[in-house]
Amino acid sequence: MVNDSHKNKFSFIDTEIDRRIENRQLRQLRNVLPLNGIEININGQTMLNFCSNDYLGLAMHPLLQERSIEFIHKYGSGATASRLICGNYDFYEHVENKLAQLKQVEAALVLSSGFQANISVIPALADRNSLILSDQLNHNSLIQGCRLARCKVVVYHHNDLSHLEQLLAENSKKGFSRIFIVTESVFSMDGDMADMQALVALAEKFDSFLVVDDAHATGVFGHQGMGLTCGHDIDLVIGTFGKACGSFGAYLACSEKLRTFMINCCSGLIYTTALPPSVIGAIDAALDLIPEMDAERKSLQANAEYLRSSLHDMGWKTGSSSTQIIPIMVGKEAEALALSSWLEENGILISAIRPPTVPSGASRIRLSLSVLHTRKHIDQVIDVFNKWRTYK
Numbered sequence: 001m002v003n004d005s006h007k008n009k010f011s012f013i014d015t016e017i018d019r020r021i022e023n024r025q026l027r028q029l030r031n032v033l034p035l036n037g038i039e040i041n042i043n044g045q046t047m048l049n050f051c052s053n054d055y056l057g058l059a060m061h062p063l064l065q066e067r068s069i070e071f072i073h074k075y076g077s078g079a080t081a082s083r084l085i086c087g088n089y090d091f092y093e094h095v096e097n098k099l100a101q102l103k104q105v106e107a108a109l110v111l112s113s114g115f116q117a118n119i120s121v122i123p124a125l126a127d128r129n130s131l132i133l134s135d136q137l138n139h140n141s142l143i144q145g146c147r148l149a150r151c152k153v154v155v156y157h158h159n160d161l162s163h164l165e166q167l168l169a170e171n172s173k174k175g176f177s178r179i180f181i182v183t184e185s186v187f188s189m190d191g192d193m194a195d196m197q198a199l200v201a202l203a204e205k206f207d208s209f210l211v212v213d214d215a216h217a218t219g220v221f222g223h224q225g226m227g228l229t230c231g232h233d234i235d236l237v238i239g240t241f242g243k244a245c246g247s248f249g250a251y252l253a254c255s256e257k258l259r260t261f262m263i264n265c266c267s268g269l270i271y272t273t274a275l276p277p278s279v280i281g282a283i284d285a286a287l288d289l290i291p292e293m294d295a296e297r298k299s300l301q302a303n304a305e306y307l308r309s310s311l312h313d314m315g316w317k318t319g320s321s322s323t324q325i326i327p328i329m330v331g332k333e334a335e336a337l338a339l340s341s342w343l344e345e346n347g348i349l350i351s352a353i354r355p356p357t358v359p360s361g362a363s364r365i366r367l368s369l370s371v372l373h374t375r376k377h378i379d380q381v382i383d384v385f386n387k388w389r390t391y392k
């Protein structure tokens with residue numbers, strides 16, 4: 001009897017794992033060893049890494065490592081509590097002030113991770129009578145944040161500002177307590193950009209609240225690399241330190257009043273241990289380096305353009321990518337997997353992205369560039385893509 005009920009209790013786990021195995025969708029963790037900023041060892045094989053979000057090659061930068069160690073020596077390895085209890089060490093506000101100045105906003109607030117920020121900030125802002133208009137290709141963390149807000153959410157066609165305007169016009173007089181527009185600035189799967197100026201104008205026209213996730217643009221675009229949102233009047237910018245900043249964590253860039261509101265209402269800040277000193281040390285160093293990296297940013301985008309046009313010449317499609325994130329559209333899931341394995345056999349790590357992360361029939365290989373990739377590395381990738389057609 002006991003055994004039978006146990007069997008029942010866990011059967012959903014077997015069902016789900018079996019379903020994933022059958023559909024070749026079982027996700028598995030692989031151990032990797034970073035060798036330097038762009039090479040990685042997997043199962044004894046050295047591979048050129050084109051999957052990482054370390055766009056500026058800062059994750060292994062000596063200054064970030066040194067500052068992390070310096071902070072550990074001074075403050076210890078953990079912050080010991082939430083910032084509202086006894087974890088608010090002086091360095092958080094130091095980094096927040098530095099970031100606010102760079103991003104040309106009144107205030108900044110450091111949070112634990114981009115995921116945690118998105119799932120706690122949106123529910124803090126919205127009440128049950130709010131309406132959220134969310135871009136169709138928003139990252140999962142934004143989707144979860146919208147769900148947790150427990151209000152009406154309407155998805156607008158990706159980057160389609162006339163659709164967004166139509167929804168704003170239809171809904172602005174319907175008695176919602178407030179209307180939010182939620183979008184990314186650089187989209188993580190397609191590598192295209194949202195039009196910040198047009199979004200700000202729409203938000204103003206309909207008195208709606210604009211939230212922009214600048215995760216993939218921070219460090220890479222905008223004045224001094226401070227993101228596509230930099231210099232635009234955006235109500236709330238969310239960004240991460242785990243991508244081009246080479247560390248971990250997230251930030252909000254906003255007004256002083258909104259910062260105070262979040263300190264009081266954002267569960268993702270209130271009910272969690274503050275980020276450890278080592279992480280803030282690395283962020284502090286990254287914020288010293290990033291403004292000085294205009295030449296690297298220029299060469300990153302020139303390399304991306306070179307790779308895209310070489311792929312187009314060979315007949316590959318890269319969707320609407322115009323950034324360091326380049327999806328190579330394959331369509332069928334099986335072909336994306338086969339191509340990704342072929343690339344690995346040739347020493348190149350580029351992951352296949354397939355359902356449920358992207359819609360069925362939209363499977364792709366998603367490549368991201370770092371400033372550490374040279375033209376020689378990129379030519380190596382082009383050569384392997386070229387050979388794939390004959391190999392098949």
Ligand SMILES: Cc1ncc(COP(=O)(O)O)c(C=O)c1O
Nearest residue numbers: 113114115139141188215240242
């Ligand atoms: C657009 C976007 N927002 C948020 C996140 C989550 O950020 P983090 O990795 O800091 O949790 C990601 C990806 O990881 C992302 O692509």
